[in-house]
Amino acid sequence: MNEKIHQLLARYEKHIIGQTTNLRLLLCAILSGGHVLLEGVPGTGKTKTVRTLADLLGGTFQRIQFTPDLLPSDITGSMIYNMKSGTFETLKGPVFTNILLADEINRTPAKTQAALLEAMEEKQVTIQGKTYPLPTVFFVVATQNPLEFEGTYPLPEAQQDRFLFKLIIDFPSFEEEKRVLEQMITHASIAKEMAAVFSMETFTTIKAEIEQVKVSDEILAYILQIVRSTRESETIRFGASTRAGIAIGKTAQVWAYMEGRDYVIPDDVKIVVKPSLRHRIQLSPHVELEGGTIDQAIEELVGTTPVPR
Template identity: 60%
Template structure:
C-alpha cells in the first residue's frame, strides 16, 4: 500500500471506529473523482466521516442542511447589487469548497436537489448566466435517512446516477461501540481539529497517480458484461447506465491503487460493484414485494458472469 495512503487510512480509522471498509470506499470514490451517497440511521457518524477527511487532506469543508424551504441559490450562490459600485456582484454559495456535505439531501424538493447536478458532473456552476469553475478537488457527499419517509423527496434516478457509490452505514459492532464510548468519555477534552496528514497538492498528485493504474481489456470486458446484464435481467426494471460502467472502472482503479497495486484484478471489480451499482438499478415490482434487495440481484449478476483469467 502507498505509504501516504496507509498513513491516511490508519489515522482515519482512529477517528471513526467500526467503519474501516466504508472509510476505504469513501477514499476510493474521492481518488476516482466521484461522489458518494451515505445512507444510515442518525448518529452513526456520517457527518464526521466527511469533516475528518477534509481536515486530513487540508481541504475546505462546507455543510449544507437540506430542508424543505432550501433554495437552489442557497447552495450555488446568487447576485447582489453593490450600492457603492452600482454593479451586481456574485456571492458564492457553499458549493465552492473541496468537500461539500449535503446533509439529509432527500428532505429538500427536487428543485434544490437539482442545483447540485451541474456541480457534480461538470465541476462548475452557473449563476445568472455566468459559469464559474469549482475548486479542485471537488467532492460531494450526501446523506439520507433510510427510515423516515414523511416529508422527504426521493432522489430522482438522474441525480443518483451521479454518485459513484452508495454506502450503507450500519451501527458499529459491540467491540467498536465500547471503544467509541470509552474514547468519548476519556478524551472529551481533545480538540475537534485534526492536523492534516497530507497537503491538498499531495492528494491531487495521488489522484493523478490513480489514472495511471492499468486496467486490462479483459477487465473492461468483464465490467461491460456485468453492466449490460443488469439491463437484460428480468428481475431488474431499470439497469445500470453507461456512466455507471465508467464510474465502476474508475473506482476499481482507485481501489487497486489503495491496495498498493498498479493494475486492476477481477476481485477489485467484485468488491466495488455493489456500492457502485446498488443505487443505479431499479428492481422489478414483484421483486420489491418479495423483499429482494439490489445487493442480492447484483451478486446474482456477478456470479453468472464469467471471470476473466
C-alpha cells in the same frame, strides 16, 4: 504516495470506528473524481465521517442542511448590492469548497436538488449570467435518512445515477460501539492527529498516478458482462447504464492503487461493484414482494459471471 494513503486511512480509522470498508470506499470515490450518496439512520456518524476526511486531506469543508425552503441561490451564491460602493458584488455560496456535505438532500424540492447536481456534473456555477469554476478537487457527499419519508422529495433514478457510489452506514459491532462510547464519554481526545496527511497539490499528483493503473481487456470485458447482466436478469426491472461500467472501471483502478498494484484484478472489481450499482438498478416487483434486496441481486449476478484468469 501509497504510504501516505495508508497513513491517512490509519488516522481515519482512529476517528471513525467500525466503518473501515466505507472509509476506504469514500477515499476511493474522491480519488476517482466522483460523488457519494450516503445512507444511514441518524446518529451513525455521517457528518463526522465527511468532516474528518476533509481535515485529513487538508481541504476546505462546507455543510448544507437541506430543508424544504432552501433556494438554489443558497447553494450556488447570488449577487448583492453594496450600498457603500454603489455596485453589485458576487457572493459565492457554500458550494465553492473542496468537500461539501449535502445533509438530507431528499428534504429539499427538485429545483434546489438540481442546482447541486448541475454543479456536480459541470464543475462550475453560473451566477447572474457569469460562470465561476469550482475548485479542482470538488467532492460532494449527499446523505439520506432511510427511516422517514414524510416531507421528503426522493431523488429520481436518473439523478441518483450521477453519484459514483451509494454507501450504507450501518451500526457498528458491540465492541466497536463500546470503543466509540469510551472515546466520547471519557473525552479521549485525538485532536493532535487531525493534522492533514497531505495537501491538495499532493492529492492531485496521486490522481495523476492512478490514471497509469492498467485495466486489461479481460477486466474491461468482465466489467461489461456484469453491467449487461443487470439488463438481462429477471430479478432486475431496470438495469444499469454505461455510466455504471465507467464508475466500476475507474474505482477499480483506484482500489488497485490503494492496494499497491499498477494493474486491476477481478477482486478489485468485486469490491467496488456493489456500491457502484445499488442505486442504479431496480428490482422486479415479484422479487421485492419475496423480500429480496438489491445487494443480494448484485451478489448473485457477480457470482454467476465468469471470472477472467
